[in-house]
Every structure is written in structure tokens, then in C-alpha cells.
Amino acid sequence: MTQPDTSKPDGSPDVRDRFDKWGPVGEGGPVEDRPGRTTAEGRAARARRDLMAWDVARALAHAAARPGAVVRRGLDEADGCVLATPLVSPVAVPPVDRAAMDGYAVRGAGPWRVIGQVKAGTADPGELADGEATGIVTGAAVPAGTTSILRSEDAIVTGARLEGPAEDGRHIRRAGEECRAGDQLLPAGVVIDPAVLGLAATVGLNRLTVIPPPTVAALITGDELVRQGPSSPGRVRDAIGPMLPGLITRAGATPDTTTPDTTTPDTTSVRHLGDSFEGLVGALRETRADLILVSGSSASGPADHLRPALNALGAEMIVDGVACRPGHPQALAQLPDGRLVIGLPGNPFAALVAFLTLGVAAITRMRGLPLPELTNIAVPGGLPCHPTSTRLVPIRLTPQGAVPVGHGGAAMLRGPASADALAVVAPGPSEAIAARLLPLDPGSRPWGG
Numbered sequence: 393m394t395q396p397d398t399s400k401p402d403g404s405p406d407v408r409d410r411f412d413k414w415g416p417v418g419e420g421g422p423v424e425d426r427p428g429r430t431t432a433e434g435r436a437a438r439a440r441r442d443l444m445a446w447d448v449a450r451a452l453a454h455a456a457a458r459p460g461a462v463v464r465r466g467l468d469e470a471d472g473c474v475l476a477t478p479l480v481s482p483v484a485v486p487p488v489d490r491a492a493m494d495g496y497a498v499r500g501a502g503p504w505r506v507i508g509q510v511k512a513g514t515a516d517p518g519e520l521a522d523g524e525a526t527g528i529v530t531g532a533a534v535p536a537g538t539t540s541i542l543r544s545e546d547a548i549v550t551g552a553r554l555e556g557p558a559e560d561g562r563h564i565r566r567a568g569e570e571c572r573a574g575d576q577l578l579p580a581g582v583v584i585d586p587a588v589l590g591l592a593a594t595v596g597l598n599r600l601t602v603i604p605p606p607t608v609a610a611l612i613t614g615d616e617l618v619r620q621g622p623s624s625p626g627r628v629r630d631a632i633g634p635m636l637p638g639l640i641t642r643a644g645a646t647p648d649t650t651t652p653d654t655t656t657p658d659t660t661s662v663r664h665l666g667d668s669f670e671g672l673v674g675a676l677r678e679t680r681a682d683l684i685l686v687s688g689s690s691a692s693g694p695a696d697h698l699r700p701a702l703n704a705l706g707a708e709m710i711v712d713g714v715a716c717r718p719g720h721p722q723a724l725a726q727l728p729d730g731r732l733v734i735g736l737p738g739n740p741f742a743a744l745v746a747f748l749t750l751g752v753a754a755i756t757r758m759r760g761l762p763l764p765e766l767t768n769i770a771v772p773g774g775l776p777c778h779p780t781s782t783r784l785v786p787i788r789l790t791p792q793g794a795v796p797v798g799h800g801g802a803a804m805l806r807g808p809a810s811a812d813a814l815a816v817v818a819p820g821p822s823e824a825i826a827a828r829l830l831p832l833d834p835g836s837r838p839w840g841g
């Protein structure tokens with residue numbers, strides 16, 4: 393592409409263009425109102441066009457999405473769902489006093505006479521009289537009258553005679569210690585993870601009332617893309633397709649496989665389309681996912697069909713460009729049937745930023761979760777601000793704060809691949825010494841809930 397003349401009508405450079413020249417390279421690029429429109433009028437119009445602030449776009453994507461329908465799910469299919477109702481225990485846990493150690497249940501002060509053995513599955517362990525003891529295993533119900541559990545390693549056994557230290561109440565897990573019947577263990581809105589599943593099973597539940605993960609389809613556009621081997625003149629290796637299933641899953645959604653790519657023998661959740669208006673309209677029509685990601689086609693070149701396709705389908709544009717770098721051509725639209733479409737810019741880091749901005753916000757709401765606050769972090773070395781756009785900068789986290797890793801251009805993934813997170817640098821006149829932290833893994837807490 394030829395570089396458009398980006399100077400102001402009066403000949404002085406636009407402040408954004410100054411930043412492009414002086415700021416980190418490759419973070420976006422010159423912008424035209426439409427292909428070839430580089431006149432003074434076009435530049436002035438561009439300067440007037442206010443892109444939506446990054447935080448506003450994120451909040452709108454969250455607000456536009458609808459939480460999924462509440463369903464009942466078995467524990468074996470509830471991982472990653474969100475609790476739609478509080479988790480209330482119907483029973484006390486443990487239901488009876490249990491031994492916390494292998495050894496002996498004893499009553500009163502020693503020495504004791506050993507009268508038997510309680511096994512793990514013994515339903516009625518009987519009762520001990522003063523001066524009596526019985527062998528017992530961890531988790532077994534203690535006999536009535538037990539005052540302490542003497543650990544096997546502390547026991548001195550001579551025939552049926554037992555001696556050892558047995559402080560009152562020691563090593564006994566009391567009935568109802570973890571919870572009583574009717575206790576609320578977790579509120580609605582908790583993301584179900586393996587510990588939650590184990591807890592639900594502990595309190596005897598088989599099914600949970602949940603919001604299941606939304607389904608997300610990925611459509612990759614671009615005639616120039618190849619899926620094997622390196623880029624070459626005229627050919628670009630698809631770098632967005634391989635990122636999306638993992639991002640979708642980490643954000644708590646399910647990659648849609650109902651309309652797989654017919655051009656590859658493998659079952660895949662990512663569908664490759666050429667640069668065709670009809671092809672894109674058809675794919676948007678037939679894909680049933682709750683959210684559809686479309687990569688490429690987001691700008692205003694002759695092969696950029698996303699906005700015309702959305703228009704043809706009667707979609708409402710909710711976000712149409714965001715004041716951020718990279719990723720400014722990202723977009724969010726709603727189809728008349730309620731499905732959401734997110735346009736990810738073709739430059740791979742810009743696509744990643746757009747997913748972490750609009751994609752994660754929409755998916756979060758579809759899961760019934762609030763939009764997470766981003767934590768603040770110090771940037772001891774400072775980061776240049778963009779005068780009007782939020783910058784998303786790959787950083788490593790150190791005990792002193794965030795340190796940029798470099799290689800943060802829109803077309804590069806080297807920076808984000810070696811980063812811990814992105815620093816969200818608010819627009820401003822000079823340098824930021826603090827930023828907010830946007831996790832690269834949207835499933836990491838607090839994002840995951």
C-alpha cells in the first residue's frame with residue numbers, strides 16, 4: 393500500500409501522525425476514510441472522526457451481550473459453566489464425627505485396652521467405655537464416647553494394652569465442621585472449576601443449575617492466506633486461526649464446530665473463507681454460534697467485505713472502530729436474530745487485542761459474569777502514551793512492575809508471545825508511569841471468576 397500523505401491541510405503534521413513517526417513502530421498505520429481518499433478534505437474528516445474510547449467499547453460489548461439460558465447440568469459436563477443459583481448444601485459434612493488420622497480411637501485417659509478395629513466403611517462403629525480403645529482408619533466414623541484419636545506412630549502397643557499421648561478432641565473431624573445442612577457454600581456467578589465439582593459431589597449433588605459456555609465460531613478471511621509452510625511473496629501464513637480456539641476456550645466459551653471448514657479434512661472449529669462478499673454473507677447466515685468472530689476484512693479496502701456483509705444482513709453496528717493501538721478497525725455488530733459478530737483486524741496482534749477487548753467482554757456477559765475491573769500496575773521505566781488512543785503494550789511482570797518486551801507492532805506476535813500480559817496505557821500527552829493489566833490468558837483470575 394502506498395503511504396497516504398498524512399500531514400494536516402495547513403502543512404503541519406497531525407499529532408497522531410507525529411506519534412506514528414516517533415512512537416513504537418508498526419502500531420497501526422496511516423488511516424484513510426475510504427480507499428484512496430487522501431485529500432485534505434478526507435484528512436480533515438478523519439481527524440474529526442472520533443473513534444470510540446477503548447473502555448467504552450469494552451463496556452458496550454459486555455452490555456450488548458445477553459447471558460445464556462439457565463440449564464441443569466450433570467457434574468461431568470459442568471466444568472467451565474457458571475453457577476446460576478447459589479450452591480447450597482442439603483446435608484451436613486461430615487455427617488458424623490470422623491477420624492482424621494490412622495491409629496486408635498480412645499476414651500478417657502490411658503492406658504487403654506484395645507477391643508477391636510473400625511474400618512473405613514463401618515456404618516455403626518459402636519461405643520467405647522472409659523479406658524477402651526479401638527483401631528481406626530482415616531475417615532472412619534468414630535465410636536460414640538471417643539475423646540481422642542491416637543496416631544499410629546505415637547502408639548505404644550503391648551498385646552491389647554495401648555499407651556500414648558491423646559489430647560482431648562485431637563484428630564477428630566467433627567460432624568458439620570465443613571458445613572451444615574442449608575449452608576450456602578458458593579454464591580451464584582462462580583465459575584465452576586474442578587474444586588467446585590468436587591465440593592458439589594462432597595455435599596451429595598449430582599446436577600447443578602448453570603449458565604453453559606456460549607458457542608463461538610471463527611471465520612478467517614483472506615485469499616492470500618495459507619495454512620501450511622511459511623509466508624512467501626503473495627502468500628501469508630494464517631496466524632489468527634491457530635490462536636482462536638485456545639483464546640475462545642480460555643475465555644470460557646466453546647469453539648463452534650457445527651459448520652466446520654470443508655476445505656480441510658480435519659475437524660476444526662476455524663473456518664477459512666476467501667475474500668468473497670457472498671461467501672461471508674453465506675457463512676454469517678448459516679453459522680449458528682452465539683458469537684461469530686470474523687478476522688480480516690475489517691478495514692476499508694476493496695476486499696474488506698465485513699461491513700458491507702453486515703449491512704446486507706441488516707446488522708446493527710454497536711462498535712465501529714476503537715481508539716486503540718493496535719486494533720483500531722475492530723467492530724461489534726448484532727444480527728437481527730441477536731447473534732453477535734466481532735470483526736478482528738487482519739494484523740495478528742491487532743486481532744488478538746480485539747479478541748481480548750470486545751470478544752472477552754461479550755463472552756463474559758454471555759456467561760452471566762460482570763466485566764472485570766483491571767488492576768493497576770506500575771511501569772517504572774515509563775511507557776509513551778498515544779495522544780488520543782489507548783495503547784496495548786506487551787509487558788513482562790517483574791517485582792518492580794511492568795517492563796515492555798518490545799516487538800509490539802500490530803502485525804507481530806513475537807511481543808505478545810513472550811509477554812505475561814498487556815499494559816493498557818491510557819491516552820495522554822506524554823509518558824505513563826502506571827497502566828492497567830490486561831491478561832493475555834482471559835481465563836486467568838480474576839477474569840475467570
Ligand SMILES: Nc1nc2c(c(=O)[nH]1)N[C@H]1C(S)=C(S)[C@@H](COP(=O)(O)OP(=O)(O)OC[C@H]3O[C@@H](n4cnc5c(N)ncnc54)[C@H](O)[C@@H]3O)O[C@H]1N2
Nearest residue numbers: 420423424628630631632688689690691696737738739742
Ligand atoms: N486505508 C486503510 N487501510 C488500513 C487501515 C485503515 O484504517 N485504513 N487500517 C490498517 C490496520 S490498523 C489494520 S489492522 C488492517 C486491518 O485490515 P483488515 O482487517 O481488513 O485485514 P486485511 O486487509 O485482510 O489484512 C491486513 C494484514 O493482515 C494480514 N492478515 C490478515 N489475516 C491474517 C491472518 N489470518 N494471519 C496472518 N496475517 C493476516 C494480511 O495479509 C495483511 O497483511 O488494515 C490496515 N489498513
Ligand code: MOO
Nearest residue numbers: 420719720742802
Ligand atoms: O494496527 Mo491495526 O490498528 O493493526 O488494528
